[in-house]
Amino acid sequence: NAGVTQTPKFRVLKTGQSMTLLCAQDMNHEYMYWYRQDPGMGLRLIHYSVGEGTTAKGEVPDGYNVSRLKKQNFLLGLESAAPSQTSVYFCASREAGGIYEQYFGPGTRLTVT
Amino acid sequence: EDKVVQSPLSLVVHEGDTVTLNCSYEVTNFRSLLWYKQEKKAPTFLFMLTSSGIEKKSGRLSSILDKKELFSILNITATQTGDSAIYLCAVDDWTQGGSEKLVFGKGMKLTVNP
Numbered sequence: 001n002a003g004v005t006q007t008p009k010f011r012v013l014k015t016g017q018s019m020t021l022l023c024a025q026d027m028n029h030e031y032m033y034w035y036r037q038d039p040g041m042g043l044r045l046i047h048y049s050v051g052e053g054t055t056a057k058g059e060v061p062d063g064y065n066v067s068r069l070k071k072q073n074f075l076l077g078l079e080s081a082a083p084s085q086t087s088v089y090f091c092a093s094r095e096a097g098g099i100y101e102q103y104f105g106p107g108t109r110l111t112v113t
Numbered sequence: 114e115d116k117v118v119q120s121p122l123s124l125v126v127h128e129g130d131t132v133t134l135n136c137s138y139e140v141t142n143f144r145s146l147l148w149y150k151q152e153k154k155a156p157t158f159l160f161m162l163t164s165s166g167i168e169k170k171s172g173r174l175s176s177i178l179d180k181k182e183l184f185s186i187l188n189i190t191a192t193q194t195g196d197s198a199i200y201l202c203a204v205d206d207w208t209q210g211g212s213e214k215l216v217f218g219k220g221m222k223l224t225v226n227p
Contacts, residue, residue, distance in 0.1 A: 004155075033214070033215075035217075040122075040219060041219060042201065042217040042218055042219040042220050043156070043201065043203075043215075043217040044217070045214055045215070048214060058214065090155065090156070099144055099145045099161065099163060099205065101147055101158045101161055102147075102158075102215060103158070104149075104155035104156045104157075105155060106154045106155050107154055107155060
């Protein structure tokens, strides 16, 4: 099992450019999450999904969109990148229906200049 | 507003010392509290606590939850340089039929010097 994987690992964007981050999990988990981590801020939830075809906003959703067309994939899009979106992005997944821990991907380091 | 507060935010110790990390919380619908360790990359799961007073142990690490006073502690005895990491506390804030999400504290950076 690869667990949770993220693509790409690093990216540099110019202000106004767009990009999509891909998260994939092979554990058949229902729930998937996107977080950003900034120095001194811990992990903050951007968007999440409780099943294929569903998405919901987290704590800091502005400037991001997501899609969950397949159960194993969760995409995070930045339509017009801003320097404030410079961060490390983590994807996570977990089982549904009970109390379970979240499994995290290795992260994507994004710099917007 | 839901809140998870960790203290201290950073700590430097010598190998062999014992450390105690604190996590207090205020969330609407508490279901569980989780501890993660984050070295260079992804957070890795340490413990999940759901009941008060029951200690979870794994080697030199242990953790306990107090649901009345709304806090948890993570203890690390006989620290080693490999314990150097950021330790994250998170609370599962759950509403039936609604969102299922973790609320994270800011993390505590532990540095263990040889």
